[in-house]
Structures are given as C-alpha cells and as structure tokens.
C-alpha cells in the first residue's frame with residue numbers, strides 16, 4: 001500500500017494520523033519500508049538520504065551491523081526479565097566515567113521520563129518547588145516542561161498544551177537562552193528554585209549555540225544560589241563527543257539526562273548525578289522512580305554496543321565535524337544563516353544567526369517549507385520543520401554529503 005492510502009487510514013484511527021506530532025508532514029507523510037545506513041526507502045519506492053536520523057538517536061546510521069548483532073544476540077536470550085541484567089554495571093560505569101562528576105546513573109525508557117525524574121530528584125534534594133527552563137528548550141512531553149518548548153510544540157504553535165493545569169506550570173519559570181544576567185536577577189528575587197534545566201546546545205529549535213562563557217556563567221550563578229544545574233543531554237550526549245556538551249564546554253552540571261544515542265536506536269533514557277544527589281533515588285532514598293521497561297535488555301544491549309563502538313572509533317567526532325564544515329563551506333550563508341556544531345547543523349531562514357528562541361521564531365517558515373519540499377523532491381529528507389536540527393551519521397558517505405550540499409545549494 002502507498003503512503004497516501006496508509007495515511008488516509010491512519011488519519012481516522014490515530015490523531016493526526018501519526019504517533020508523534022512532528023511526523024505529520026503535509027499533505028501526507030511518506031511511510032518508510034526499510035532503512036539502511038544513511039538511507040530511508042519508502043513504501044512508494046523512493047530512496048532518500050536521511051538527514052533526520054530519527055531526530056538524533058542514530059549516530060551510527062540505520063541498521064548498523066554491530067548493533068544489529070548485539071540486539072539479535074540478546075533476542076536469543078529473551079528480551080524482558082524484570083530482574084537486573086548482567087550488563088547494567090558495565091553500562092553504568094561507562095556512562096559515569098565518560099562524564100566526570102556524574103557518579104551514579106538510573107536507566108529509564110525515554111528522554112521524557114529521564115527529565116521528569118531528574119526534576120523530581122532536584123526538588124527532593126533541594127526541598128524547593130520551582131524550576132527554571134530555557135525558552136525553546138525541549139525536555140519531553142510531560143506537564144511541567146511544556147511551556148515555550150521547542151520541537152513539535154514550536155512547529156505546531158502550541159507552546160502551552162491544553163490539559164496542563166496552570167498550577168503545574170506556575171512552578172516553571174522561563175528564561176531566555178544566552179542571558180546569564182536574567183538568571184542572576186531571577187535567582188536574586190525568587191528563593192524557591194530547585195533547578196535550572198537546560199539543553200546546553202538548544203537542539204530542538206536549533207542548533208542554537210551557547211555564547212562564549214554562557215554555560216560557565218550559569219554554572220557559577222546556580223552554584224552561588226544553591227540551585228541545581230540539570231544538563232539535558234538527550235541530544236548532545238555522545239553526539240558532540242564522548243562526554244557530550246559538558247566535556248566539550250568544560251562545565252559540570254549536578255544532574256545530566258540522556259536518551260536517544262545511548263539506546264542505539266531502541267527506547268531509552270537515563271539520568272545521572274553526583275553521588276549525594278543520586279543517593280536520594282528509590283530504593284536508596286525517598287525520591288520515587290520506577291519502570292517496567294527500565295533498563296530493558298534489548299535497549300541496554302543496543303546502547304552498550306553503541307557506546308563500545310564509539311569508544312573504539314573516537315575519531316568519528318572529528319570526521320563528522322569536518323563533514324558538516326564541508327557542507328557549510330559549500331552551501332554558504334546566502335540570505336540566511338548556516339549553523340553547525342559537530343554533526344548537528346541547520347540552515348536558518350534568518351539573516352543573522354539566532355541566539356535564542358525569540359530570534360529563532362523570526363525565521364521565514366514559509367521559505368523553509370518551500371525549501372523542504374524541494375530538497376525532498378531531490379531525494380533528501382530533512383527534518384520537516386525549521387525548528388528541528390539536521391543530523392549526520394557515520395553512515396553518510398562522501399557521495400551522500402555531495403548530494404546534501406548540492407541539494408541544499410540548489411534549493412536555497
């Protein structure tokens with residue numbers, strides 16, 4: 001069956017026809033039949049170069065043979081036990097040793113679950129109620145963080161979801177990115193703040209990059225006021241390098257959340273922190289957190305194989321950085337701005353590089369829509385929103401890169 005027919009059916013059975021809002025491409029999304037390396041093959045018979053990579057998890061590309069083997073080896077042994085499994089300590093040791101200052105980790109099933117638990121933990125540790133999030137920062141789809149969120153929430157123009165009690169978001173303060181002074185003045189006024197949760201690089205409206213010193217400044221300010229700093233590295237963890245944004249920028253948060261890449265393409269999340277903070281998590285401490293699928297054998301097998309692969313090929317980060325630089329050099333800025341960091345990149349339809357959510361929203365989304373359609377018809381699948389990051393994987397060949405750069409340049 002073709003995409004259009006599938007979508008006609010799905011639309012009557014699934015809200016918007018899709019399982020996650022950003023997939024609702026107009027007039028109908030293409031359906032993927034299979035994927036390999038850097039390519040998606042649709043049920044309509046076309047093959048696309050994938051620059052979306054499932055919105056970040058697929059650093060090694062689709063169906064990587066070593067990850068596939070790890071999953072199938074685990075399948076032979078069963079895929080859900082409800083007991084601890086033997087590779088948990090090793091996985092925990094790798095994640096904590098790759099992120100100095102993160103002493104313990106709890107595995108969960110999604111990035112949303114990780115941020116939800118991290119926020120509860122910060123409140124439990126500080127005995128304070130409020131949190132600060134950054135405008136345009138996306139931390140998953142739970143109540144307390146669905147305020148001026150990026151990702152689908154921005155594309156859809158629904159920064160505040162229906163069904164979120166005002167009393168819940170009353171505990172969520174908003175601050176602009178790249179504005180340490182605004183943080184300082186809020187903390188000087190408001191003494192009930194448990195934590196600042198931030199994507200160190202805004203990935204869900206970006207990438208929007210931190211200005212010189214911004215991350216260091218917010219570290220110093222939060223520390224001075226006894227407020228925990230939560231780095232949401234669900235995208236940037238193992239994406240910007242081993243150690244993620246915190247090692248790249250030399251800033252140690254109190255709590256880190258992970259997801260996406262650490263599951264090797266299977267559902268996962270994790271939150272880590274200093275020992276004195278993580279010791280409060282149940283059953284060791286009073287902050288409750290639990291999950292049927294937490295630390296499930298398949299996700300851990302795929303994730304651990306991914307991290308091992310990365311450790312054996314640390315040069316990929318330099319290579320990926322050079323690849324996005326080559327795209328940037330060949331595309332140039334034109335009337336917009338090309339922004340990149342490591343294997344994350346994006347062309348903003350705005351003359352000057354945006355430095356926060358307000359500026360990102362000034363982009364010409366109609367121009368982006370036309371550009372997106374044109375790139376798709378040239379066989380390049382970009383994330384279908386001006387507000388989502390483009391990702392490269394290690395599976396993108398030089399030929400793919402030439403097609404991407406050529407497609408970008410022609411369509412711009």
Ligand SMILES: *Cc1c(COP(=O)(O)O)cnc(C)c1O
Nearest residue numbers: 110111112138139140234235259
């Ligand atoms: C994707 C994402 C999440 C949510 O992760 P899910 O696995 O989709 O629940 C949270 N934070 C950031 C920064 C993300 O990019």
